[in-house]
Amino acid sequence: MEVHVVAREVTKPSSPAIQHKKPYKFSFFDQLTPTTYAPIVYFYPKKNNSEPNLTTQTLTHLKKSLSQTLDLYYPFSGRTNDNLYVDRFDEGVPFLEAKVNCSMSDFLKRHDTESLNRLLPCQPFRKEVNMNIPLLAFQVSIFTCGGIALGWCLSHKLIDGSTASAFVTTWASIFRGDLQDVIKPDLNEASLVFPPKISFPQNHLSLMESLWFTEANYVTRRFVFNAKAIATLRDRAKGKLAAPPSRIETLSCFIWKCGMTATKQISGVTKPSILVEAVNLRQKTKPPMSDASSGNLFWWAIAVANPTDTNTEFPELVSLLSEAIALYKSDYTHTLQGEYGFETVSEYCNQLQELFSLEKPDIFAFTSWKKMRFTRPNFGWGEPFWVGVMGKAGPEFRNLTVFVDATDGEGIEAWITLDEQRMAILQRDPEFLAFASPNPRISTL
Incomplete structure (x- = not known):
């Protein structure tokens, strides 16, 4: 082409x-x-x-x-x-x-x-x-x-x-x-x-860059989870939770678990692993912000799996993520607001820096574009026949998964970026392939 x-x-x-x-x-x-x-x-x-x-x-x-x-x-x-x-x-x-x-x-x-x-x-x-x-x-x-x-x-x-x-x-x-x-x-x-800081700490900026970027040979692949596979995974993920986790929480932790398995195969040891999931803050502030407010109004929910003190089975991973997301349903988001809100962010960054010092842990980032109208804009020609989320990521971008609605409206597409070694293992993992269809053919026009 x-x-x-x-x-x-x-x-x-x-x-x-x-x-x-x-x-x-x-x-x-x-x-x-x-x-x-x-x-x-x-x-x-x-x-x-x-x-x-x-x-x-x-x-x-x-x-x-x-x-x-x-x-x-x-x-x-x-x-x-x-x-x-x-x-x-x-x-x-x-x-x-x-x-x-x-x-x-x-x-x-x-x-x-x-x-x-x-x-x-x-x-x-x-x-x-x-x-x-x-x-x-x-x-x-x-x-x-x-x-x-x-x-x-x-x-x-x-x-x-x-x-x-x-x-x-x-x-x-x-x-x-x-x-x-x-x-x-x-x-x-x-x-x-969330007022800006005139003098912004350089160490926080460097920390965010290290969260987003690290050099490796990355590849991006598209996988589709159909509605039945998602329902089965949600049932397995529930564990001791009062209600089944959301579809996105379930898939995030499933991919996280498979990613940790790949890491263990590569290094021979189980390393500490961090999941970061984007959380929209607009409706979590007090009072809630407008959905039309512009800017980066999200922050990261962080779940840490440390094999020395944490069971890393699927339901336990889901519980870790659920707890991390629940933090933003509490008064925590209010502490981010106003003149002193940056102090909370600074403390958050310091804690994240400590996590990064844990034997260079793996970091897996997740964001969901499901149900967002920008994935299906209608310019008068109807909705897009198909939406491509990303091609080949840059050589320094970290492990990232973007979720979007599948074309059937029921399933979820996961666009996963990993380094070549982990992706090769993921694409051979029988547990992963039991639920995810790798790059299925797009319906013909």
């Missing part, structure tokens, strides 16, 4: 007044988050339409509606400054047009996850050292059949899953002319609830 970029433009907010807006302040969670791009690719088959200029009209309207969306989400058009704020809102968003030398159907038959990177405007999930990079970038790739792949890279420095969902829902709504679905972002609440 060959992909040729045929045009590069920069899309800016349509309103000239945007360049006079005050800088957008970071929250301290934005300050803690490393600069890296998260990717997603939407596949829209060509509808039965004989108009010869349909693709040209679509591209023109995509850029125009994006420009109008940036009037509301103007920080996304800017650049970061000193890890404190975003300004220069007239810098704009790269918008690339490309042509693919095959049909969408032929591409999907390959079901080659690493080829997804060719449909993206930049390399995803690598450590970006240049802070002066765009916060968003798009690539529209046209297949020979007229189908469109819309590739999107969003900077995690400013945008989490909920923020991405609000943005792309608004863009799709403006494109369709259905302004009832437009979500006006709250651009101030995050920095008021």
Whole structure:
């Protein structure tokens, strides 16, 4: 497959007044988050339409509606400054047009996850050292059949899953002319609830980078857990819990357990292991924040399995994670808020640093994009036929699993990134393969 970029433009907010807006302040969670791009690719088959200029009209309207969306989400058009704020809102968003030398159907038959990177405007999930990079970038790739792949890279420095969902829902709504679905972002609440630090501790920034990045030969593979497999695993995972764990908690701990098994096969010993799971804080603050609040309003629930004092059987791992997530249902989240909230974060970072000193433990990170509207935007062509989450991660990105809804609406896709050795073992693990289908064929168009 060959992909040729045929045009590069920069899309800016349509309103000239945007360049006079005050800088957008970071929250301290934005300050803690490393600069890296998260990717997603939407596949829209060509509808039965004989108009010869349909693709040209679509591209023109995509850029125009994006420009109008940036009037509301103007920080996304800017650049970061000193890890404190975003300004220069007239810098704009790269918008690339490309042509693919095959049909969408032929591409999907390959079901080659690493080829997804060719449909993206930049390399995803690598450590970006240049802070002066765009916060968003798009690539529209046209297949020979007229189908469109819309590739999107969003900077995690400013945008989490909920923020991405609000943005792309608004863009799709403006494109369709259905302004009832437009979500006006709250651009101030995050920095008021979690105010930024003028002098930010470098050791905390270094810690977060070590949580996100470490060099290895990583590969990403897609696995699908159907509804029956998930139900069986939930039943096995319940253990002494009063109620079955959530589907995401169950799958996170199952993959964690299999990952620890792979580590033991490689090293010959059972090492301490850490699971970190992203938790959305918006509805856990007091009072709850708006779902339209922009920024990185999530933090990590941490579960630690230490073989010297902890049973690492499946139900026990689930209990560890459930306890870690339950912390955010208590008054703990309130202690993160306001002028003294960073003291709680600092204590959290110090505890995490102590965990990192435990014989270089494995770290497995999990995030869920299930039920988020940004995975299924409707630009008037219906929902995407398929969604590609990530191709090949950068050479320094840590073990990460992203969960999304399977195309049947019942199962869950797990896009797992591991180093080559662990992935090879996982793909041969009979316990894992009893529940996960490795890269199943995508339904034909």
